[in-house]
Amino acid sequence: MNSYVMRFDRVTYAVTMGRWEPNARERLETAALDLFVENGYEETTVTQIAERAGMNRATFFRHFADKREVLFGGEDVLAGLFADAITAAPSGAALTDCLWSALAAAEVVMTTKLRTAASRRILVVARSSELQERGLLKHARIATSVTASLRERGEDELTARLGAEIVLLAFNIAFERWMRAKSCEPFSPFAQAALYDLQVRTAELSHA
Amino acid sequence: MNSYVMRFDRVTYAVTMGRWEPNARERLETAALDLFVENGYEETTVTQIAERAGMNRATFFRHFADKREVLFGGEDVLAGLFADAITAAPSGAALTDCLWSALAAAEVVMTTKLRTAASRRILVVARSSELQERGLLKHARIATSVTASLRERGEDELTARLGAEIVLLAFNIAFERWMRAKSCEPFSPFAQAALYDLQVRTAELSHA
Numbered sequence: 013m014n015s016y017v018m019r020f021d022r023v024t025y026a027v028t029m030g031r032w033e034p035n036a037r038e039r040l041e042t043a044a045l046d047l048f049v050e051n052g053y054e055e056t057t058v059t060q061i062a063e064r065a066g067m068n069r070a071t072f073f074r075h076f077a078d079k080r081e082v083l084f085g086g087e088d089v090l091a092g093l094f095a096d097a098i099t100a101a102p103s104g105a106a107l108t109d110c111l112w113s114a115l116a117a118a119e120v121v122m123t124t125k126l127r128t129a130a131s132r133r134i135l136v137v138a139r140s141s142e143l144q145e146r147g148l149l150k151h152a153r154i155a156t157s158v159t160a161s162l163r164e165r166g167e168d169e170l171t172a173r174l175g176a177e178i179v180l181l182a183f184n185i186a187f188e189r190w191m192r193a194k195s196c197e198p199f200s201p202f203a204q205a206a207l208y209d210l211q212v213r214t215a216e217l218s219h220a
Numbered sequence: 221m222n223s224y225v226m227r228f229d230r231v232t233y234a235v236t237m238g239r240w241e242p243n244a245r246e247r248l249e250t251a252a253l254d255l256f257v258e259n260g261y262e263e264t265t266v267t268q269i270a271e272r273a274g275m276n277r278a279t280f281f282r283h284f285a286d287k288r289e290v291l292f293g294g295e296d297v298l299a300g301l302f303a304d305a306i307t308a309a310p311s312g313a314a315l316t317d318c319l320w321s322a323l324a325a326a327e328v329v330m331t332t333k334l335r336t337a338a339s340r341r342i343l344v345v346a347r348s349s350e351l352q353e354r355g356l357l358k359h360a361r362i363a364t365s366v367t368a369s370l371r372e373r374g375e376d377e378l379t380a381r382l383g384a385e386i387v388l389l390a391f392n393i394a395f396e397r398w399m400r401a402k403s404c405e406p407f408s409p410f411a412q413a414a415l416y417d418l419q420v421r422t423a424e425l426s427h428a
Contacts, residue, residue, distance in 0.1 A: 107424055144360075145353035152356050170393065171421045177385045178425060185378065211426055213379045216315055217386060218423035 037075045037085065039065040044082040045129060048136040053079075053143060080146040083133055086121065087150035091157040093117040094179060098161035107167065107175060108211065114158060114179050115186070115203035122190065122199035130191060155180055178214075182206040245283045245293065247273040252290040253337060256344040261287075261351060288354040291341055294329065295358035299365040301325040302387060306369035315375065315383055316419065322366060322387050323394070323411040330398065330407035338399060363388055386422075390414040 043064035047056040058079050062072045076082045097117035101110045137143045155176040162172035186206035190199055251272035255264040266287050270280045284290045305325035309318045345351040363384040370380035394414035398407055 111425075141357065145357045148356035148360050149349065149353045152352075170417050171424065173389060173393075174418055174421050174425070177389055181381060181385055185381075209378050210382055213382050214422040215426035216379065217319075217382070218419055218426050 036065070036067060036071060040067065040072055040075055041082055041085060041129075044079075045132055045136070048083075049132050053136055053140050080143060083136070083143065084146060084150045086126065087147070087154060089121055090118060090183075091150075091154040093121065094154060095157045095161040098158065098165065101165075107162075107171065108207075110162065110165065111175055111179050111182070112204070112207060115182060115207055116200055118183065118203065119198065119200045124196040127191065127196050130187075134191075151180060178207075178210055182210050185209070244273070244275060244279060248275065248280055248283055249290055249293060249337075252287075253340055253344070256291075257340050261344055261348050288351060291344070291351065292354060292358045294334065295355075295362060297329055298326060298391075299358075299362040301329065302362060303365045303369040306366065306373065309373075315370075315379065316415075318370065318373065319383055319387050319390070320412070320415060323390060323415055324408055326391065326411065327406065327408045332404040335399065335404050338395075342399075359388060386415075386418055390418050393417070 040061060044056070044061045047060055047064060056079075058072050059069050061079070061082065062069050072082075076085075094114040094117060097113040098110050101113045105113070137147060155173075158176035158179050159172045162175050163169065167175065182203065183206070186199065186202040189206065190197065190202040193202075248269060252264070252269045255268055255272060264287075266280050267277050269287070269290065270277050273280075280290075284293075302322040302325060305321040306318050309321045313321070345355060363381075366384035366387050367380045370383045371377065375383065390411065391414070394407065394410040397414065398405065398410045401410075
């Protein structure tokens, strides 16, 4: 139960950051994605994004370090969810249970709304190597955060790094399959299947 | 033997690209690294790099798409070495043998000269998130290239992606250990140990 509370804390935190502007962060994200789809990422300025959201440039930069960051807030939330879930897993939990806890914690953010935004974001990111690079940096930070959480549980360095790569790969595979589904379905079964599929394959790679 | 010839072909290709300026590529890389260490990456211009190497801007851009690329030529070579080695592995080779072939193929570029340059490059990249992003993009491309080579051998999509992540992680771990060694030692034993260490750990992750 503890991990569940922490998850919601994390999500609430992301939303309440802009309490001086109700939902400022979310409105900026929506405005940015709208403009990127309509006019292109390169062609859109921070001022235009802020104006579309009914704010000014200064407010934008209170929430995001630069124009690219507005597309990757979800990755920061995910890094926190994964890390919190691993930390909150029962002491003595097996490594695979910790990885599963991390993936299960993503469920709370994998909503219909996120799915709609994600399908538009994929199109924008596909056209910009600058955005692909930022996405990879975010993924690397998630991996670092998962690695640190696993190490804190007493896993050795290599196990922690391998575990982090497996979580990321399982999440990516689950996400791709979840996006391809005809309607928005719960994310957890996709995450569980992807992790299971990878576990079957690690057997082939493990030292006999 | 076939893979060995292909490896040298790839390396030769990288070197002979600038045949109208002997070793132009390598001279530009050295000049860039010197200037980045001396004055900082941000502060250095392409014109300065070209001048230090005794060339002009146009020559720089014949070899590199932008200022960042000059630091990551090695990654492109590595992607080719890995992919060629996997393709050249005997038909019927086990997945782990293919991964080992990929890592063993790196030996040819892991020289004393590369080690010295790498220790300076690490310092430059550590100070720039822009360069870290480009490094991650290059690693993602290596992973894509390894995945494609494994798929061409008949591995399924997930196995190919998992195999690529293991190769990358093993390479990174081997590289870190190799860099920490007191003198420049052959790379292959480091690669072999890193792959073995990961294989031991995949057993813990595989489905019992």
